[in-house]
Structure formats: C-alpha cells, structure tokens
Amino acid sequence: MANSENIIELKHISRTFEDGFAAVSDFNLEVKRGEFVTFLGPSGCGKTTTLRMIAGFDMPTEGDILLDGKDISKLPPNERPINTVFQRYALFPHMNIYDNIAFGLKQKKTPKEEIRKKVKKVLELVDLEGFEKRSVSTLSGGQQQRVAIARALVNEPEILLLDEPLGALDLKMRKEMQIELKAMHDELGITFIYVTHDQEEALTMSDKIVVMSEGRIQQIGTPEDIYNEPQNAFVADFIGESNIFNGIMTGALEARFAGGHFKCVDDVAEGTQITAVVRPEDIEIVKPGEGQIRGRVISVIFKGIHYEITVQSGRYEVVIQSTKSAKVGDEVGMKVEPDGIHIMIAEDHTNIFPVDMNRSHRLEFNGKELWTSLTQIIKGSRRNENGELLDENGEVIDPEKIHISAAIEPQDIQMTDDIDDEKVLVEGTISNLIYKGDHYSYVLNTDLGQDFIVDDEYLWNMGDRVGLILPADKMRFSVKK
Numbered sequence: 001m002a003n004s005e006n007i008i009e010l011k012h013i014s015r016t017f018e019d020g021f022a023a024v025s026d027f028n029l030e031v032k033r034g035e036f037v038t039f040l041g042p043s044g045c046g047k048t049t050t051l052r053m054i055a056g057f058d059m060p061t062e063g064d065i066l067l068d069g070k071d072i073s074k075l076p077p078n079e080r081p082i083n084t085v086f087q088r089y090a091l092f093p094h095m096n097i098y099d100n101i102a103f104g105l106k107q108k109k110t111p112k113e114e115i116r117k118k119v120k121k122v123l124e125l126v127d128l129e130g131f132e133k134r135s136v137s138t139l140s141g142g143q144q145q146r147v148a149i150a151r152a153l154v155n156e157p158e159i160l161l162l163d164e165p166l167g168a169l170d171l172k173m174r175k176e177m178q179i180e181l182k183a184m185h186d187e188l189g190i191t192f193i194y195v196t197h198d199q200e201e202a203l204t205m206s207d208k209i210v211v212m213s214e215g216r217i218q219q220i221g222t223p224e225d226i227y228n229e230p231q232n233a234f235v236a237d238f239i240g241e242s243n244i245f246n247g248i249m250t251g252a253l254e255a256r257f258a259g260g261h262f263k264c265v266d267d268v269a270e271g272t273q274i275t276a277v278v279r280p281e282d283i284e285i286v287k288p289g290e291g292q293i294r295g296r297v298i299s300v301i302f303k304g305i306h307y308e309i310t311v312q313s314g315r316y317e318v319v320i321q322s323t324k325s326a327k328v329g330d331e332v333g334m335k336v337e338p339d340g341i342h343i344m345i346a347e348d349h350t351n352i353f354p355v356d357m358n359r360s361h362r363l364e365f366n367g368k369e370l371w372t373s374l375t376q377i378i379k380g381s382r383r384n385e386n387g388e389l390l391d392e393n394g395e396v397i398d399p400e401k402i403h404i405s406a407a408i409e410p411q412d413i414q415m416t417d418d419i420d421d422e423k424v425l426v427e428g429t430i431s432n433l434i435y436k437g438d439h440y441s442y443v444l445n446t447d448l449g450q451d452f453i454v455d456d457e458y459l460w461n462m463g464d465r466v467g468l469i470l471p472a473d474k475m476r477f478s479v480k481k
Contacts, residue, residue, distance in 0.1 A: 006066075007033040007158060007191050008054065013063035015049050020449065023049040025215045027063070031193065031208075036185050038194045040202040041212035042238070042432070047195045050212075051161050054193065055084045067158075083152035084161040091136045091147060097123075098132035101151045122150040125184060142173040149184070159191045166201065178204050199239050203227065211235050213432065214443070214451075232347060233441070236277040237434040243278045243318055245437040246346065255343060258437055259314045260293035262336060266343035273346040280321040282340030285309070291333030293318075297326045316437040349441070349453040352407045355477070357399040361389040363472075365406070366426045366448060370472040377404065377477045403480045410441065410455040412474035415466045424467030428452060430460055444468065 008031040015024040024046040031037050039047040052058040054065060056077035065073045072080055091100050098119055105115045123129045126146035136144060145165060152160055162181075166174045182205045185192050196202055202209050203223040211218045211226060211234075219231045230236035233244055247257025249272045255262050257276040268274060288294045295313030302325075309320045311332060318334060326332060355365045361383070363370045375381050380392030389397045419427055428444035431451075435441075442454045444466070452468060460466065 005032050006030045007068060008193075009064075009066040009069075010050075010054070011064045011066065013050070013053060013060045013065065015046075015053060015058065016061045022215050024053070024060075027215075027217060029210060029217070029220070031191060034189050034191055036182070036192045036194065036205060036207045037210065038196060038202040038206040038208070039210050039212060040196060040199065040238075041218075042197055044431075045212040046215040047197075047212055048163055049215075051084070051163055051193065051195050054159075055082055055161055056080050057084075081158040082161060083155055083157040083159075084163065085145075085148050085152050085165045086163050091144060091151075093135075093137055096133050096135055097128065097139075097147055100136060100147055101154050104151065104155050118154050118156075119150075122154045125153065125187070126150045127180070140173075141169050142177060145169065145177065146180075149181075153184075153188070157190065159193060162192065162194045164195055164197070166196075166198075174201070181205060203239075211238065213238075229342065230277060230344070232344060233275050233277075233434050233436075234432070236275075236342070236344075241280050241319065241321070243280065243283070243437060244434060245276045245278075245316065247274050247276045248272065249274055249343075253338070255341070258293055258316045258318065260291075262292050262341055263338040264341040264343050265338050266341075268343055268345065275344045275346050277342040277344065278336055278340060280308070280319045281306075282336060283318065283320045283322075284335045285320060285322055285324065285326060286333040286335045288331045288333045291335035294331065294333045297328050297330040297332060300326055300328060317435075318437070349410050350407050351410065351413070351452050352405055353450050353452075355404050355406045357389075357397075357402060357404065359399060361387065361397065361399070363404065363477075365470070368425055370406075370475070372472040372475070372477075378402070378479055405478050405480075406475040407478070408470055408475045410453045411439075412471065413452060413454045414469040414471075415442070415444075415454055415456055415460065416469060417464070417466055419465070419467040421467055421469070423469045425470050426450075426452075426468050428466060428468060430462055430464045430466065433460070433462065 010027055010029045013024060013027040016022045027050060039050060041047055049058060053060050056075055060073060064071050101119050102115050126149055128146055136147060166177050169177060178201055206223055209223055209226050210220050213234050219226060219235045226239050230239060236242045236244055245257040247255050249268045249270050250256045251270055253264055253267060255264050255274060255276060293313050295311040297309060298312045299310040301308045306321045306323055307325045309322060309326050311318045355363055358364050363372055363374055374389055382390050384390055391397050426446045426448060428446035430442050431445045432443040433440050439455050439457045440459060442456060444452045444454060446452060
C-alpha cells in the first residue's frame with residue numbers, strides 16, 4: 001500500500017550512459033506531499049540528471065520512480081502531473097506575457113474564460129498583474145523568471161521542478177527571488193523539487209536538502225541538520241565554511257586535533273580515529289595562554305558583517321570569523337566550546353584497486369610493471385630457472401586464475417604535473433578537494449574509471465590533469481585464487 005504522505009519515491013535509481021559514465025548511482029529518496037526539497041551539490045554531481053528522470057526527459061537505467069505509489073518510470077513527460085522551470089527561461093519572444101503563460105492551456109483546448117481566470121491568478125501570485133500585454137523582451141531577468149514560473153504554475157502541477165532557476169540573475173535579484181519562491185511555495189502548498197549548487201540558497205528555502213557528490217547521496221536532512229551535523233567531510237566542507245582536522249579520541253568526550261586537546265559532546269570510543277569539524281564562527285580569539293591552542297595571525301579580511309581571520313598554529317591553518325578585528329603578526333589563543341565541535345568517525349580512504357599478473361609472471365598495473373616480489377605476495381610460491389612462478393605444488397601458476405588487489409594510503413601517493421614521468425602509473429583529473437588544516441584531500445577520477453583519494457600539502461586546482469606515482473613498496477597486496 002502506498003504511503004499517502006509521500007508524493008514521489010525514488011527507489012534505487014541509477015543512470016549510466018552509453019560510455020559507461022554513471023551519472024547517478026543507487027539514489028533513494030522519499031518526498032512528502034507539499035515539501036520543498038533541494039538537490040544540492042557541485043557541478044556534475046548528478047542533480048540535474050535526477051531531476052530530468054523525475055520529469056520524464058531522461059529514463060533511469062535501473063530503479064523505479066513512484067508517484068502516489070504508482071510506477072511512472074516509463075511515462076513520457078506530458079503524461080506526468082509535473083512541470084519544470086529551467087535556468088534558461090525558454091519564453092516565446094514573439095508572444096506577450098499573457099500568451100506565454102496561456103500557451104499550455106491553449107494546447108489543451110481549455111475554454112477561454114477559464115484560461116483568463118487562471119492566468120490572472122498566477123500573474124497575481126508572481127506579482128506581475130497588469131503586465132499581460134507587455135512583450136517578454138522588455139522584461140528584466142527577474143521578471144522573465146517570474147513569467148516562466150507562472151507558465152509552469154498555471155497548469156496546476158502536483159509537483160514543480162526547478163533546475164537552477166535563479167542562476168542567471170544578479171546577487172540582489174537572486175536573494176529577492178529566493179524569498180518570493182519560498183512565499184509562493186507556502187501559499188500554493190504544492191511540492192517543489194529544486195536544484196542548485198548554491199549552499200545559501202538551499203539553506204534559505206528548503207524543508208529538506210539532499211547533498212550529492214559523484215552521483216551519490218552524501219546526506220539527507222533539514223538545513224539545520226546538514227549545517228550542524230554533517231555526516232562526512234564532503235558535506236562539512238561543501239555546506240558553509242569549515243575547519244576540518246584529522247584527530248583521535250583521547251578519552252571520554254575528549255579529542256585531540258590541530259595540536260590541542262578539546263572537550264566535546266560527541267560520545268565516541270577512546271582511540272577512535274576521527275574527523276573534527278569546527279565552524280569559523282564557533283572559534284573565539286582569546287589571550288595566547290587562555291585557549292586550547294595558540295598561533296600567529298597571518299591574514300585578516302573584512303567581510304562586512306565580520307572579519308575573516310586566518311591563524312597559523314604549528315602546521316595547521318585555522319580560519320576564524322569574528323566581529324572583532326586582529327592584526328597580522330598578533331600572537332593569539334583560540335578557544336572552542338564543546339558544543340562548537342562536531343566529531344565524525346574518520347572515513348577509511350585506503351585506495352584499493354586490482355593489479356594484474358602478466359604472462360611473464362610479473363605484477364603490473366595499467367600496463368606498467370610494479371617492481372615488487374611476487375614470491376613474497378603469493379605464499380609458498382617460487383620461481384624456476386626459466387623465471388616462471390610455481391605454486392607450492394611445483395605447478396606453473398596460471399595468471400588468469402589468480403586475482404591480486406593492491407591497497408595504498410592517500411598520503412603515500414604523489415601527484416605530478418609531469419605526466420610523461422616514467423614513474424607515473426595512471427593519469428587523472430581532480431574532481432574534488434577538501435582542506436584538512438595541514439593538507440588537502442583530493443579525489444581524482446582516473447582514465448581507468450577508478451577514483452583515487454590523495455593527500456597533498458600543496459594546492460592544486462579543480463580540473464587539473466595530473467599523473468599519479470604509486471610506489472610499489474608502499475602498497476599492500478592480497479591474493480584471491
């Protein structure tokens with residue numbers, strides 16, 4: 001039996017394109033009737049692909065889309081009670097505002113008087129009453145967006161999809177339209193599903209935020225949950241400003257990170273490797289001996305409502321937002337209250353990948369030999385006088401019947417912009433980065449379809465093309481027959 005609270009349910013939705021690229025992977029979501037849900041994430045994370053599948057412009061490779069409990073995965077867009085507003089408004093330039101809004105109703109052969117009443121109603125809703133005869137070419141960007149929204153609303157959809165609808169507007173107009181859209185949602189009571197890469201936009205308008213990265217859901221929650229209780233380092237870094245540090249639990253409600261000991265409110269077992277998140281506004285600048293850590297001010301930037309102050313504390317950089325200024329070169333203490341620290345159990349970022357044994361009984365990865373001893377990896381094996389690898393029974397090992405995987409830690413991989421370096425085993429493109437106080441954590445998409453996590457103290461740019469050096473002596477190998 002369908003859950004009457006849920007208007008839309010996405011169950012194990014995936015979308016893989018012909019070239020093998022997985023735009024969306026195992027996406028599960030329940031949207032309640034009348035909810036304002038926002039898909040939030042960087043470009044290329046799968047937000048728009050998911051929205052297009054809900055609208056019917058794209059079909060999932062796997063999974064089901066349910067509307068009121070009924071599968072609509074294969075229904076064309078015109079048979080779904082769903083309308084979409086795009087960033088590019090796609091208004092008809094040769095029509096006035098009235099005809100643009102009425103277009104869909106006329107296509108449905110709606111009676112003229114009914115069209116007039118409905119157009120009048122939505123024009124009032126988007127604050128454009130009296131503009132009916134104006135040409136769309138005379139309107140500002142904000143007014144054109146209102147017309148696009150009115151054209152969608154006039155069809156009285158059960159669900160309104162909005163794909164980066166404010167992206168083309170300037171900052172002031174965008175903030176005004178955020179408030180207006182939220183007011184429209186509250187008045188209409190219909191379900192809004194909204195796509196944006198703008199964190200402030202998502203926090204301002206949403207009942208529920210779905211944070212996405214690399215085609216997968218990272219966290220679902222209210223704006224307060226997402227901001228105050230991020231589930232992983234990606235969410236903490238993407239939503240607002242964060243100081244993110246690797247650390248360890250040293251006792252009950254006590255942690256060590258950034259070179260200091262801190263009381264916290266998260267009850268995590270002693271000895272657990274953790275990631276600590278501290279928002280810049282939760283750090284208080286005090287006298288050098290009064291805080292948990294101390295350091296020297298290296299940067300002060302005035303941001304209007306606060307100063308952004310960067311402090312070098314040993315090998316860590318700490319960013320602070322304060323209404324009080326400081327001077328570059330000042331020695332300061334930094335104090336954080338227990339409830340200003342969010343503790344997450346550290347994710348295991350060990351890189352695990354398959355390696356091959358070639359016909360010469362040598363180990364290789366991506367067609368390049370790894371200089372390591374196979375006899376140490378495969379227990380009981382030895383080489384004969386021909387260099388062939390024999391098993392414990394003296395039989396020649398068939399490379400196709402043995403599978404070897406390698407593991408290497410992020411800090412043991414080197415990145416280089418010299419892709420022709422003979423030590424480079426694979427090339428990749430940087431798709432994400434997070435600053436962890438004393439180093440950057442990078443996600444690299446390689447040409448093999450294998451993602452690698454790499455730690456590096458230097459700042460590289462998103463989209464940089466780099467070579468990866470993976471020393472064989474830093475790898476751990478496991479064997480399956």
